[in-house]
Each structure stands twice: as C-alpha cells, then as structure tokens.
Amino acid sequence: MTTIKDIARMADVSRTTVSRVLNESPAVSKEARERVHRIIEETGYIPSEHAKSLRTKKTKVIGVILPRLSTETTTRVVSGIDRELGKKGFQILLASSDLNINKEVEHIKLLESRRVDGIILLATNTLEPIKTAVSEAKVPVIVVGQEFPDAICLMYDDFRASYDLTNLFIKKGYKKIGLISVDEKDEAVGYWRKKGYIKALEEAGLPIEKSWQAEGAFTIESGYSAMKAIWEQSDTKPDSIVSATDRMAIGAADYLNDVGVAIPDDIGIAGFGASELSQYAKPALTTVDYYNEQGGIEAARILLEEMENPAVKKNKKNILKYGLIERNSL
C-alpha cells in the first residue's frame, strides 16, 4: 500500500508538503501542488483515514446498535440516520445485537474501541446492564425508542398513541376491546402501549377483560397464536383487537380469516407501525405511523449537535410525533 512517504519521495517534496496538498492548505507553490497531484493520480494513492484519525481524534464514523436488520422499523430509522449523517460525511458502523441483550452492551464497548464519534442505540429494553453501559460510555450516545433516565433519548409517545388509537375504537362504537401485546421488558411496546389501552378503556368505563388479552412476540406467527388463544379462551368474544404491532395484527387477521370471522364486519383490528404490510393487507389495516425515518433523521441531528456541543443539554428527552392512519380494518 502506497503511503504519504512514497508520494513525497516520488514528487520530490517532503511529506509535510504532500499533507498540505491533501488538506488543501494554500501555503503550497503551484508547481509542488501539481507535481503531487500528478503522482497521486498515477499511483491511485488513497490516504489512510486510520492514521489520520489517530492524530485528529475524529473518525467521522458513528455506530448504530440495532436489534435486527430485517424489520421495517429499524431499516427506516437507519435509513434516516444514514441520510442525515451522510450529508455531513459520516458513515455508519453497524452492530446488530440479534435481540441478545448482552450483545448490546458488548457492542457499545466494541464501537468505542473503534473510536466512533458517537453511538445511536435503537433500544429494545430498559434493563440495568444496557442503561449503565450507556451512562458509562465515553462518547455521546443517543437512545432511540426507549426512555433511559440518564441518557439523551428520543422516544415515541407510545402511551398517548395507544390511548388515541384505543379511543378511536371506542368512537367507532366498539365495546369489547381486546389486546395483543408483547413482553413488558420492552417498556415502550410492551408496557406503555398496554397502559394507553387500559387508560382509554377505564376512562370510557369499558370492561378490561383478561381473556381478551394475550402476548405475542412481534412476529406474524405469534400474532396468529395470540389471537387463537384469545378466541379459544374467551367466553364472550371481543368485538375488536388492539395489536401492539402491525405484524401481530396481520397474524391475528390471518387467524380470524381461518376461522371465518370477517374484518371489519365481525371484528375490528388495528396495529402499530404503519408497515407496508398494513397498507396492502386486505382489508387495509388501521395503524399508528411513527414516522420512523424522520425519527432517524432527528436522532442523527441530536447526535451531531451533541458531538459539536457536548454537555450543554444532557438528560434531554425528545418525544417524536406520530399519526393515526385510519383504514378499513375498523
């Protein structure tokens, strides 16, 4: 691999001069500049960002820790991050945790060892290990999707969104509203979405019936099973289902279809996430749009701000907007 030294020798100047040309310093004679440029052209020399970073302490790389690559939500967020960061010449170093909680912590260390300028964590839980890892990190960390007490967070308003969505059910005249949720370790999706649902029911004086509730695990299949469980375990059936994710809603709809229950005539259903699937399902699924790509953009902006201007506004909590998309499943 050719280095700055080689270029210097070939162009008959010092390394310093080559460095100056590379960094477009004006203090170089035209002749020297041209000679250097020519040699660089000929050799196809590419300066090492590594060596550069070693001096400058900046890598222009930020790390993104995510649960899985293969969900729409995460890819949209990452896409937003990438678009925003790309403008400023940053690149993304990926670290997928495969839903393995230990890995999230490891990845923070790993990214730090690579001296990333900052980290964006698409969080899936609020357990202690990851929270302390974030607090102890020596680079700025932005947490997306969950609330961490001592960190800069960017959260979806899961409680209010769920509350609003459930109220939409109520407005439409549904009385026996069931729920498919997920493990509460995922506070945002498991706990807050359930909480919003319950709050709305309470305020409306509607029954909160255990047998109309079941837990899934994000997948379509788990939604199918959860719906099946509800259907088989409930004495009087629910007349509608709030599903904590679109995919589980799709699975639930599949089950209902299999047992000959019509949507929305016999039962209403809605999800969260504004997935593509929700849009093209038949009937199209009512859902909550979290504007994930915008979320990624915001996360990137906040991180950039924090990197330029650290410690100014720590502990800040940012709440993202959301919107209800009414379609034909309700």
Added chain:
Amino acid sequence: MTTIKDIARMADVSRTTVSRVLNESPAVSKEARERVHRIIEETGYIPSEHAKSLRTKKTKVIGVILPRLSTETTTRVVSGIDRELGKKGFQILLASSDLNINKEVEHIKLLESRRVDGIILLATNTLEPIKTAVSEAKVPVIVVGQEFPDAICLMYDDFRASYDLTNLFIKKGYKKIGLISVDEKDEAVGYWRKKGYIKALEEAGLPIEKSWQAEGAFTIESGYSAMKAIWEQSDTKPDSIVSATDRMAIGAADYLNDVGVAIPDDIGIAGFGASELSQYAKPALTTVDYYNEQGGIEAARILLEEMENPAVKKNKKNILKYGLIERNSL
C-alpha cells in the same frame, strides 16, 4: 482518553507488557497480568482498534455498498452478511448509494480510505465506472447481484428463474402473457428477467406482444402505472403478467382491482423476490424466492475466503439457487 501508556505507568510495567496482557500472550507473569487487569478494570480503558490497525494492517471491518437500505432484498442480504461476518468478529461499515451511480464509485474509495479488509457491493448496474472502480480496488471486492467480467461475483440466476416462472404460466394454460420490467441498465432485473420471459414464450410459440409490456421502476406505484399503461394501450388484453419484482406486481394487482379485473380468475400474475408483501397479499402472490439471506451468507464466506487466500480463484462466478413459490395469483 486513557492509553496503553497510562495503563503501563499505573501498573508499573512497560507498554509491551500491557499489550501482551491485552493480546493474551502467555509470556506474562501472573502478578503483572493481574495488576494490569485491575488497572484496566478501574480505568475502563478500551484499546484503540485504530492504532492497532495501523500496525497490523487489519481492521476487521468490511464495507457494504448498497443502493437503499429500505428494501427487503438488501436488508436480507446485509442481514446474512452480518450474521456470517459477525461470527468471525467482523463489523460492517455501511455505504448507501441512494441509487446514485457516482456515489457507488466514491464509496469504494471512501471504504478503501478507511482501510476496510474487504468490500461487498450489492450492485444495481453494470456500467463502466463502477466496473473499473471494482477492478482497480486494492482490497477484495465481491459483487452481488450482477455480473462483472473481471470481478468475483455472486449472481442470482435471473435468466433461468424468469424462464422457469414464465414456463409455469404456460403450463397453467396462459397464452397472452405480458411483462412488467425495469430499465435494462439493471442487467440482472431489467435485461435477464426479460430475456428469460422471451425465451420461454418463443419456445412455446406464444406471441410476444409489445403492448403487453411496460417498464416500471421497482416501486408499487410504478407497477400500478405500468399495468395501467398495458391495460389502456393493448387492443386485446393479456391474460397474465410476469412482473420483474413483487412490488410492481402488487401495484399491478392494485390497478387490476381498481378496474374490476379479478386475480386469478380474469388474469394471472406473478413476481420476483418472495417479499413479505407477496405472502400476505390477497390473493397471495406466486413469486421467485432468491434466498437473499443465504446469498448474504455466501457473499460473506467468499469474501472471507478471498481475504485469507487471495488470488487463488479470481474471476470466479458463483450462481445462487432460487426457488419458485406457487401461490394463488396464478
């Protein structure tokens, strides 16, 4: 930021010894090792991979260049790459080209400047600039999805897949088979899938009718428009449509639905990609599964092999498997 030097001083040993501890060299006394470990623990010291790479010439990072993050195909491939590479301790540096052809070339340089150990290019075209950029790269590059003459490639068998799929139409008794394709700059999707379609029709002696063909641009909307164009421009209507992508097929189905044409009763349709959408569309879409995640895994393996053992089997072309998924749209 604390460095190896600080640790050495605090543990009262030389930097070398610290380095040895870090790299688990056996040639360190138990006492020294423990002292160093303790100090590392206390300070939260994390070695700089940068400085390390500068010496060792290995970064344990590979670059992935992709058109857009937000398509199932790419995320599946990247997911496969990540899974396979993760096992060996590699990480992925992302470079998304936003479908901008110039950016692909830039990104190769950029990744080289970061001294990635290798590059996987999810290629979208076979134009000259990117081909020469790949040839001139100083690190191993694996090209996925397109055929580059002088590079190590991993290709889907688009021609045969399309040929097989079209023959499935023929077997089912369709006679007036139309096509929604894409720009032929994308050789794999645009050119070869069209070619396979034509070959099958020719062999069966079926008409190849221009007015049954239109070009989309991957999106659902463009599929809708393409179908509309076909429907409005053709005198006698086609009885079926091969769509070069699932998403365009979904769009086409939407249009047909809008004008009251029933699938599969009035017209048959099929796509490529085995997208989730295809599975949950009503009716479920017949499609070609390219096993993208497996493709990513293979790409990673080939790259690892090439990095360990360069120049042994250059110019190798690898063809990936595919499978037809028959559902209810035909």
Added chain:
DNA sequence: CTGTTAGCGCGTTCAA
C-alpha cells in the same frame, strides 16, 4: 518473563 527500540501513516508545531 520483561523492557527497549522502532516503526505503522499521518498532522502539526517550529524554524528556516
């Protein structure tokens, strides 16, 4: 088992 010395490829004083 341990430390000294010498770079890796670059940016940055400081003098000239």
Added chain:
DNA sequence: TTGAACGCGCTAACAG
C-alpha cells in the same frame, strides 16, 4: 513556501 522533528496508540523484533 518548505521541511525536520515529534507524537497519536499500538504491535513486533530483539535483547536481556
């Protein structure tokens, strides 16, 4: 306008 010298944090060769 230029270059020598130094250091970024680390590994590796060589002596001890």
